[in-house]
Amino acid sequence: MRVLQAGSVLLLAALPLWGQLKQLEQLFTTGTARVGFISSEEIRKRFPEAQQAxxxxxxxxxxxxxxxxxxxxxxxxxxxxxxxxxxxxxxxERRQKETELERLRQQREAFFRACFAPGGRYDSAAAAIYRPVEAKIYAAVQDVALAEGYDFVWDKSRHPLVFANPRFDLTVKVLKRLGVETKELEAQQQQQIEQLERQRKEGGSEEPRRRAPRRRPAPGEQPPEQEEHPTEGERPIPR
Known part of the structure; x- marks a missing residue:
């Protein structure tokens, strides 16, 4: 579990989803929270140092x-x-060979566990290799969030979002902060923003038709007679 803070920015790097939601709820109750999001997967994929690691x-x-x-x-x-x-x-002779075989099996099993079991060489190497890379990425996120006035940055790679306005996607800005070329990704983001704006305009131009609410009759008042519409079978057949 890792929580990074700088100034007024809150970045939850590996906090469980429930903890992130609680932090988000606390920020929204103040009425002044500004929330952005990143794709750490996209950042690692494009950041050369992450690829080298x-x-x-x-x-x-x-x-x-x-x-x-x-x-x-x-x-x-x-x-x-x-x-x-x-x-x-x-x-x-047979016992000697069988003893040697058992020794080789145990040796292989011990080597496998030492390398790939939880907490083994692989995990230790991954932590040592990725630690400086992750530090640079999170520092860039903090810098962008502070510069843009964000209070909370969500990592959609860890916890996918049902919907997020691409205007608040800080991935491109973080990559720029890391010195990565982002023309292609920036163009994709702009297309998403424009597409969302078109959808909003098209949706806003079609206002749903609403029926006027029926007036309830006063006590003792006869309800108004409803106009009867003949069914398809009762309609006269045109000649």
């Missing part, structure tokens, strides 16, 4: 995976050797 981590994981495959090959060969020669070996 991902490549470094993938390279480490690939090295460990190759080691596991080599150990698995040794185990397979020894299993095949035992299967072929178990009937011609002495009991002592």
């Amino acid at each position: 991902e490549q470094r981590l993938r390279s480490l994981a690939d090295d460990w995976q190759r080691t596991l495959e080599e150990m698995g090959t040794q185990i397979t060969r020894l299993e095949e050797e035992i299967r072929k020669h178990r009937l011609i070996w002495t009991d002592e």
